[in-house]
Every structure is written in C-alpha cells, then in structure tokens.
Amino acid sequence: MQAARLPHPGPATEAPQAQPRPEPLLELRAINKTFGAVAALSGLQASIAPGEFVTVVGPSGCGKSTLFNIVAGLEEPDAGGILRFEGKSCHAADLLGRVSFMPQRDLLFPWRNVVDNAILALEVEGMPRDQARAKALKMLPEFGLAGFEKQYPNQLSGGMRQRVALMRTFLFERNLMLLDEPFGALDALTRAMMQRWLLDVWQKYRRTILFITHDVDEAIFLGDRVLVMTARPGSVKLEQAVDLPRPRRPDIVTSSEFVRLKRTLLDAIEEESMKSFQSSIAQEKPQ
Amino acid sequence: MSSPAATSLSEAAAAARSITMPDSLRKLIRLMLGLAIAAVIWEGAVLLFGIRPYYLPRLSTILMAMAATPRAYIDGFLRTLAETLIGFASGGAFGVLMGIVFFRVRALREMIFPIFVVSQTIPVIAFGALVVLWFGNTLLAKAIIAFYLTFFPVTVNTLLGLETVDPKQVALMRSFGASNRQLLLRLQLPTALPQIFVALRLAASLSLVGAIVGEWFGDTTGLGVLLLQAMFTENVVAIWGALLAAALLGTGFYAVVAAVERRLVFWSAEQ
Numbered sequence: 001m002q003a004a005r006l007p008h009p010g011p012a013t014e015a016p017q018a019q020p021r022p023e024p025l026l027e028l029r030a031i032n033k034t035f036g037a038v039a040a041l042s043g044l045q046a047s048i049a050p051g052e053f054v055t056v057v058g059p060s061g062c063g064k065s066t067l068f069n070i071v072a073g074l075e076e077p078d079a080g081g082i083l084r085f086e087g088k089s090c091h092a093a094d095l096l097g098r099v100s101f102m103p104q105r106d107l108l109f110p111w112r113n114v115v116d117n118a119i120l121a122l123e124v125e126g127m128p129r130d131q132a133r134a135k136a137l138k139m140l141p142e143f144g145l146a147g148f149e150k151q152y153p154n155q156l157s158g159g160m161r162q163r164v165a166l167m168r169t170f171l172f173e174r175n176l177m178l179l180d181e182p183f184g185a186l187d188a189l190t191r192a193m194m195q196r197w198l199l200d201v202w203q204k205y206r207r208t209i210l211f212i213t214h215d216v217d218e219a220i221f222l223g224d225r226v227l228v229m230t231a232r233p234g235s236v237k238l239e240q241a242v243d244l245p246r247p248r249r250p251d252i253v254t255s256s257e258f259v260r261l262k263r264t265l266l267d268a269i270e271e272e273s274m275k276s277f278q279s280s281i282a283q284e285k286p287q
Numbered sequence: 288m289s290s291p292a293a294t295s296l297s298e299a300a301a302a303a304r305s306i307t308m309p310d311s312l313r314k315l316i317r318l319m320l321g322l323a324i325a326a327v328i329w330e331g332a333v334l335l336f337g338i339r340p341y342y343l344p345r346l347s348t349i350l351m352a353m354a355a356t357p358r359a360y361i362d363g364f365l366r367t368l369a370e371t372l373i374g375f376a377s378g379g380a381f382g383v384l385m386g387i388v389f390f391r392v393r394a395l396r397e398m399i400f401p402i403f404v405v406s407q408t409i410p411v412i413a414f415g416a417l418v419v420l421w422f423g424n425t426l427l428a429k430a431i432i433a434f435y436l437t438f439f440p441v442t443v444n445t446l447l448g449l450e451t452v453d454p455k456q457v458a459l460m461r462s463f464g465a466s467n468r469q470l471l472l473r474l475q476l477p478t479a480l481p482q483i484f485v486a487l488r489l490a491a492s493l494s495l496v497g498a499i500v501g502e503w504f505g506d507t508t509g510l511g512v513l514l515l516q517a518m519f520t521e522n523v524v525a526i527w528g529a530l531l532a533a534a535l536l537g538t539g540f541y542a543v544v545a546a547v548e549r550r551l552v553f554w555s556a557e558q
Contacts, residue, residue, distance in 0.1 A: 006326050072458075072461060072462045074461065096461060096462060096464055097462070097463060097464020100462075101459065101462040103455055103459060105455065107453070107455055107456050107459050109456075109474070109477065110554040111477050111480075111553075111554050120473070123463060124460065124463040124465045124469055124473070125463070125464070133335070154554065172463060
C-alpha cells in the first residue's frame with residue numbers, strides 16, 4: 001500500500017464519487033480479512049457520510065466483529081484493501097485513538113466510580129483529572145446518572161452500567177463512534193428506552209455512528225441506512241436506506257413503511273442465515 | 288446542586304456508615320472476648336488437669352515472666368520486626384517488579400523464571416548459612432533471608448494477576464490510544480492487585496519465618512535469639528514467652544497487611 005503513505009492535497013480537491021453526497025467520513029473498499037484458513041471478510045465495501053447513523057445487521061459469525069475491530073484500529077485488513085478516513089488513505093492502526101469505540105460488554109473498571117470510568121479516555125488523552133471530571137459531571141444528568149457519580153459499577157443496574165459506558169464513549173470526542181451491540185444484554189424494556197435515549201443524544205451531538213446489532217427492529221428504528229452482511233466470508237449484501245421521519249416515535253415500528261422495510265431486511269438476512277447454517281452443518285467445509 | 292437523588296444517596300451513605308461503625312467495634316469486642324475465653328481455658332486446664340509446667344506452663348506464669356524482663360522482649364520484638372519489614376518490603380517490591388518484567392518480556396521469563404524456581408528448592412537453612420557467611424551477623428543478613436522467602440510467591444502471583452486482564456479491556460484502552468505505561472498503570476496493575484495481595488498476606492508470614500531463622504545463625508537480639516537461648520537452657524516459660532511475642536508480631540503484621548488490602552482492593556470483596 002504505497003499510495004496510502006502519499007500526502008493528499010486536501011479533501012476539497014478529491015471527489016472520488018460523482019455523488020451529491022458530502023465526502024464520506026469513512027470509506028472501505030475491497031476489504032479482505034483471513035485468519036489462517038478462515039476468510040472472515042471478503043470484498044467488503046461500505047462508506048459512511050458525516051453525521052450519518054448506519055446500522056449493521058447480519059447472521060451470527062458473519063464477521064461483524066472483525067469489521068468493527070478493523071474500523072477501531074485493532075486489526076489490520078489483508079493487503080490490497082482500501083481504507084479511507086476523513087478523506088485520507090490510512091492503515092487500520094492509524095485509527096487507534098481516532099475512533100470512539102464501545103464494545104459489547106460495558107467493560108467498566110470495578111475500581112473506578114462512575115465519573116472516573118466515564119473519563120477514562122480523556123485521562124488517556126492527557127487531560128487533567130479535575131478538568132475531565134468537571135466535564136463529565138456536567139454530562140451526568142443527560143445520561144440519567146445524576147447523583148450516581150460516586151457509585152461503583154457493582155452498585156449499578158445493567159442499563160446504568162451501559163449508560164456509563166456510552167458516556168465514556170461520548171466523552172472521547174471523535175467524529176466516528178462505533179457501537180457494537182451496546183444494548184444486546186439488556187432486557188426488552190430497558191433496551192427500548194435506551195434506543196430512544198440514544199437517538200435523542202445523537203440528534204443533539206450529531207456524531208457519525210456505526211452501530212452493530214442482531215435486532216432488525218433496532219437497526220431500522222435507529223438507522224439512516226441499514227447494511228445487511230452476508231454469511232462468512234462477510235461482505236455487504238444489501239444497503240437499505242431508511243426514510244422514516246425523525247424524530248422517530250416508538251409507535252413507528254407498527255407503521256406500514258417500517259413493516260415493509262423489515263420484510264425486505266428479514267428476507268435478506270434469512271437467506272444468509274440459511275447459508276451459514278448449512279455450511280456449519282456441512283462440518284466447516286472450506287468456503 | 289442538591290437534587291433529591293443526590294441528597295437521599297448521601298443520607299443513605301451516612302446511615303450505612305453509622306451502622307458499620309458499631310459493627311466493627313462489635314467485631315473487636317467479640318475478638319477480645321474470644322481471646323479472653325481462650326486464656327481462661329488455658330489457665331483453667333493447666334490447674335484442673337495438673338499439667339506439668341514442663342509441657343505447658345500457666346499463661347499467667349508466662350505473662351509474669353515476660354513482665355519481669357520486658358526490655359529483652361521489647362528489644363527482640365523491635366529487632367525482629369525491623370528485619371521482617373525490610374525483608375517483606377524489598378521482597379514485595381522486587382516480586383511485583385519481576386512479575387511485570389516477566390509479563391512484558393517473554394524471553395526474560397523463559398530465561399530467568401526457571402532460575403527463580405531452582406532458588407526456591409534450596410532449603411532456607413542452607414541458604415541462610417551462605418548469607419551469614421557473606422554478610423555476617425548483621426540485620427541485613429536476616430532481611431535478605433526474609434527477602435529470599437518472600438519475593439517468589441509475590442512474583443508468581445503478580446504474573447498470574449497480570450495474565451487475568453481481559454483482552455477486551457486491553458483493546459478498549461488501545462482504541463483510546465493508550466501507551467503501554469498507561470495500560471500498565473490504569474488497567475493491568477489494578478486488575479492484578481487482588482492476586483498480588485494474596486501473595487503479600489502469605490509473604491507477611493514468610494518474612495517473619497525468614498527473620499527468625501536468620502537469627503538462629505547467630506545474633507544477640509531478636510525473638511529468634513530469645514527462643515534459641517530458652518531452648519538451650521530448657522527454660523520452658525521463656526520458650527513460651529518468645530513464642531507469644533512472635534505470635535503477636537506475626538498476627539499484628541498479617542492484620543495490617545489484610546487491612547491495607549481491604550482498603551485498596553475494596554471492589555473484589557464486594558463482588
């Protein structure tokens with residue numbers, strides 16, 4: 001990837017696509033990733049515009065987590081793929097510290113209280129603790145954590161722990177936020193509340209979000225666009241724009257437009273799930 | 288800023304504190320009561336069954352003998368305490384350091400760790416003879432024997448603790464752009480702390496053993512010296528006196544380490 005290292009004159013002079021859309025914040029082209037004999041991703045292509053909320057659904061084991069680890073900078077794709085961030089080609093490792101990443105589990109540190117967990121990323125960046133704490137304290141009410149700043153993670157409910165983890169992600173102010181099934185472990189009611197709350201917060205801060213989920217309803221309810229991934233080796237099977245009006249109300253899930261979208265997406269996922277199911281039945285036959 | 292949630296929380300915390308205070312006091316009273324009962328049983332059993340003082344003297348006799356020559360016991364206690372503390376502190380620090388080094392540098396671990404293991408198979412008596420040859424009958428010699436007994440369990444447990452770090456948490460820290468140093472100080476060492484304290488509690492007892500064994504190679508003050516002198520003169524009461532003083536030192540030191548652990552590793556006890 002020699003070209004990746006060349007300096008670029010700037011985003012304005014580059015117009016890779018003849019689309020009216022603004023230049024994508026993140027662009028992935030022909031991304032492959034193999035682990036030994038297993039191909040996790042193959043020819044994956046996606047782009048995310050600034051301020052967009054993109055959700056990703058797919059059968060289990062489709063390489064969603066691999067995709068995430070690449071965008072978070074934790075894993076390097078195979079040579080030959082193109083990765084562009086903020087208009088510049090880069091290696092995945094260059095994304096470390098430039099994307100705010102929230103993994104599936106909250107991963108809170110049990111020896112840190114709510115505020116100190118929330119400021120973890122700021123501390124790593126070198127912001128003085130007092131300043132970081134003051135910043136976090138101002139954000140607490142918005143995350144439904146007012147009055148809980150001195151509590152430790154083992155004193156909090158699952159939903160609250162998840163909000164602390166989200167706050168930690170929000171305080172690490174980066175243009176792109178990666179959320180990997182953040183509500184997967186929550187009960188249905190808490191999950192619905194958190195979805196609505198996330199939309200409110202997103203509308204206020206307008207960060208770009210890439211959100212992985214298993215749940216088609218969640219993908220449609222939250223996203224501007226839904227990417228359906230294929231069975232392993234993963235690539236994008238379907239890109240579905242969601243033109244539901246915002247702000248979205250909870251009862252939107254029963255609207256005919258929502259149901260129509262859901263049917264399209266479910267069909268696509270079903271097809272891929274069958275494929276991955278059959279290939280797993282065929283005893284890991286080489287793909 | 289006094290939202291209702293905040294005030295009710297601080298009230299709850301205050302209430303919790305006022306409950307735990309007498310709770311710890313009650314625990315202390317119970318402990319004292321237990322000790323008193325044990326003392327009464329000791330004293331009573333000796334009188335009741337007519338146990339000869341050669342096997343078990345009365346507790347009161349021992350305590351009176353100690354009170355008659357307090358200087359020897361106090362000096363011995365302080366001297367042994369100093370040896371124990373120096374050995375414990377250096378062994379603990381060295382153990383944590385080596386645990387981190389072995390965790391970070393695999394090659395060093397494969398080269399040096401086996402030597403550590405071999406060193407621990409040498410009986411402490413043999414090792415003690417060498418140390419006294421090298422350093423003479425100094426306080427340093429005893430501290431080195433205490434060090435010899437303590438550094439290994441601390442090294443092993445530090446390494447074990449560091450290896451329990453969740454790779455997902457490491458990935459999270461790296462995604463924030465954390466350096467290796469930040470990773471160590473903010474994640475790996477705190478994660479290993481409960482495991483390190485398991486070893487430190489063990490090291491508290493072992494360092495006392497090291498100090499006392501060290502004194503047996505020759506010295507003029509120390510609880511080990513008192514014990515040895517009493518054995519040579521078959522002074523049973525003095526043996527018991529030295530034993531009680533050593534028990535007091537060992538228990539006290541262990542309790543201090545355990546108390547520090549409860550303060551520092553508050554989260555693992557609550558889970």
